[in-house]
Amino acid sequence: MGLIKDFFEKLRYGNSLKKLECDDLNKMQLNEVMEGLRAGLALSQID
Numbered sequence: 335m336g337l338i339k340d341f342f343e344k345l346r347y348g349n350s351l352k353k354l355e356c357d358d359l360n361k362m363q364l365n366e367v368m369e370g371l372r373a374g375l376a377l378s379q380i381d
Contacts, residue, residue, distance in 0.1 A: 347371045354381055 344351065350371055356364055370380040 343368060343372070350377055353377055 347368065351367070354367065354377060356367055359367065367380055
């Protein structure tokens, strides 16, 4: 179930992830970014 949830969250936050240029982040760093997005933080706060 976790993989499906991750997939849909990446779809939901895809534009935000592109704006943050998360391509070079490792999995642990990406999880931290996703936690910030889930918590409702602004992109400027995550960047």
